[in-house]
Amino acid sequence: MKLIGPFKQLVTLANLPLRGKLSDEQLEVILDGGILIKGGKIQKIGNFNELKLEYQNQNIEIENIDGEQVGFPAFVDSHTHICFGGNRANDFAMRNAGKTYLEIAESGGGIWSSVQHTRSASEEELLTTLLQRIDFLISLGITTVEIKSGYGLDVDNELKMLRIIKKAQGQTRATLVPTSLAAHLKPKDFKGDNQDYLHYILTDILPIVKQENLARRVDIFIEKSAFQIEESKLFLLKTKDLGFEITVHADQFTPGSSRVAVEVGAKSADHLEATIDEDIDFIATSNTVATALPGASLGLGEKFTPARKLLDAGAIVAIASDWNPGSAPMGNLITQASILATYEKLTTAEVLAGITFRSAYALGLEDRGKLEAGYKADFITFKTNNFQNVLYHQGSLKAENIYIDGNKIM
Numbered sequence: 001m002k003l004i005g006p007f008k009q010l011v012t013l014a015n016l017p018l019r020g021k022l023s024d025e026q027l028e029v030i031l032d033g034g035i036l037i038k039g040g041k042i043q044k045i046g047n048f049n050e051l052k053l054e055y056q057n058q059n060i061e062i063e064n065i066d067g068e069q070v071g072f073p074a075f076v077d078s079h080t081h082i083c084f085g086g087n088r089a090n091d092f093a094m095r096n097a098g099k100t101y102l103e104i105a106e107s108g109g110g111i112w113s114s115v116q117h118t119r120s121a122s123e124e125e126l127l128t129t130l131l132q133r134i135d136f137l138i139s140l141g142i143t144t145v146e147i148k149s150g151y152g153l154d155v156d157n158e159l160k161m162l163r164i165i166k167k168a169q170g171q172t173r174a175t176l177v178p179t180s181l182a183a184h185l186k187p188k189d190f191k192g193d194n195q196d197y198l199h200y201i202l203t204d205i206l207p208i209v210k211q212e213n214l215a216r217r218v219d220i221f222i223e224k225s226a227f228q229i230e231e232s233k234l235f236l237l238k239t240k241d242l243g244f245e246i247t248v249h250a251d252q253f254t255p256g257s258s259r260v261a262v263e264v265g266a267k268s269a270d271h272l273e274a275t276i277d278e279d280i281d282f283i284a285t286s287n288t289v290a291t292a293l294p295g296a297s298l299g300l301g302e303k304f305t306p307a308r309k310l311l312d313a314g315a316i317v318a319i320a321s322d323w324n325p326g327s328a329p330m331g332n333l334i335t336q337a338s339i340l341a342t343y344e345k346l347t348t349a350e351v352l353a354g355i356t357f358r359s360a361y362a363l364g365l366e367d368r369g370k371l372e373a374g375y376k377a378d379f380i381t382f383k384t385n386n387f388q389n390v391l392y393h394q395g396s397l398k399a400e401n402i403y404i405d406g407n408k409i410m
Contacts, residue, residue: 002061002406005034005048009070011387012045012371013356019284021311022349029387033071036060037377040405045371063408068385069400072352073369074143074378076359077333079270079291081148081181081324082133083161083168085126086117088325095300101225111151111185114325118151118161126164127171133323133331134172138410140334141380141399143174146320146363148219150181153190155204158182162214173404177363179247180209183220183227183235194227198235206242217267217363221249222257229260236264245364251275252296262286268318268362272305273297280306284313289362291318292354294340295328307344307354318362319354335395348391377406 010033016026034048036055044051052062065071091109104110118126130147137145147165152158158180165178182205186197209215218239222232226249236246248261252271258279261269268289273296275283283290292305310317319340323331330336333355341351357369368376381401382390390397402410 001036001038001043001055001058002063003034003036003048003051003055004063004403004406005032005065007033007048007065007071007381008068008385009033009387010035010045010371011070011072011352013073013352014045014370014372016349016353016357018358018361019316020314022347022353024347024349027349035071035371035377035379037406040377042371042373042375042377044373065381067383069381069383070385070387070390071371071379071381072141072387072390073356073371074380074402074404075141075333075355076144076363076365076369077137077142077321077323078146078268078318078359078362079293079320079322080146081150081322082145082331083126083130083147083149083165084114084118084151084325085121085129086114086325088113088329091326092299092329111326112188114151115153115187119157123160123164126161127167130164130168131171134168134174134176136331138172138174138402139399140332141402142333143378143402143404144177144360144363144365144368145174146177146179148179148181149215150184150219153182153184153187155208158205159208159214162209163212166214173409175365177217177365178215179217179219180206180215181219181221183218185221185226195231198227198231202235202238202242206239206244210242210244216245217247218244219247219249222260223249223253229256232257233260233264236260236266240264247362251279255279258283262288267364270320271296272310273302275306277309280309280313280315284310284315287316289316289318289358291320291359291362292340293320293322293328294336295322295330298336298339299327299329304340304343307340307346311346311350316358316361317350317354318359319351320359332395334390338391338394341391348388351391377403379403
């Protein structure tokens with residue numbers, strides 16, 4: 001066993017509910033705290049000196065924390081697109097200059113641009129840049145990362161992306177959660193309509209994904225410019241029949257698809273910037289996580305997910321970065337979550353829950369995101385004497401130490 005501490009403050013997130021609004025008074029903050037670890041899991045949380053005294057006869061290893069530092073459960077980013085080739089800085093410049101999404105796409109930008117760059121990139125190049133992005137996320141205190149395919153859009157290239165994500169898992173201590181997003185949009189070089197392409201995914205791509213255990217999750221982008229509601233619903237039900245968990249890009253620009261996500265039992269409905277009030281209540285009474293993606297709002301200049309209304313209605317609200325080369329190139333989850341909190345008036349407790357155990361729940365990982373006995377010993381520290389400073393500095397205060405399974409990795 002190993003005892004780590006003392007922490008100036010330990011913000012445990014223990015005993016917080018999965019759904020609904022939270023007050024900061026509900027946060028458990030242990031002063032001069034310690035974390036007792038065995039076999040990569042948390043054994044006990046408490047006062048460092050009291051734990052040291054209690055276990056003094058059990059030959060425990062002591063790992064001291066230098067100076068004043070606060071500890072949190074490690075963060076979880078439950079929605080990213082960080083396996084990609086190329087760069088879309090020109091898209092960003094054109095968008096800020098007033099060009100529309102259609103105009104950008106017609107000039108060679110948009111998702112299809114990323115598809116072309118990703119298809120032409122070598123496996124070595126994609127793996128190298130993916131690992132660099134994972135390392136950046138780890139440096140922010142994120143130790144669990146969801147990563148989507150969706151820039152391949154044919155059998156060979158979708159499998160290439162997912163195989164690279166699987167290879168990356170063997171070269172990082174972070175937990176990677178791959179998701180098949182072959183249904184990102186119908187590729188320009190596919191001969192057939194949307195329904196033909198969705199059938200192609202079901203018959204030619206997903207059986208190999210399942211056979212090679214490349215992903216247990218499937219995503220689809222439901223939007224006027226991508227896939228329509230009825231065809232998407234049918235596709236999602238068929239993917240469930242194949243044994244996949246599902247998540248949905250929902251209500252980004254137009255409402256209605258979040259209802260599909262709930263109706264088919266999706267683990268999460270992500271985006272929701274265009275969700276209308278009656279659908280907020282529909283989401284809130286379900287177990288589908290409402291995932292806010294403030295990076296996309298910032299990148300596109302669009303309104304934010306109505307996180308305040310969702311929480312007040314009792315929804316499970318997570319916050320993720322949506323890091324991608326087009327609409328959300330920033331990748332800094334802490335900065336995005338802090339800004340979302342400012343505009344949506346979210347409490348510190350709600351933000352912390354949204355980037356820890358609530359995001360973990362969206363990925364089907366209920367073994368992390370809190371500092372409690374039995375949880376995975378993934379936690380992080382910041383060099384400060386007040387945990388509120390982390391969101392107050394909006395991402396400029398960097399994580400000091402990152403622990404995975406109780407071992408310091410950075």
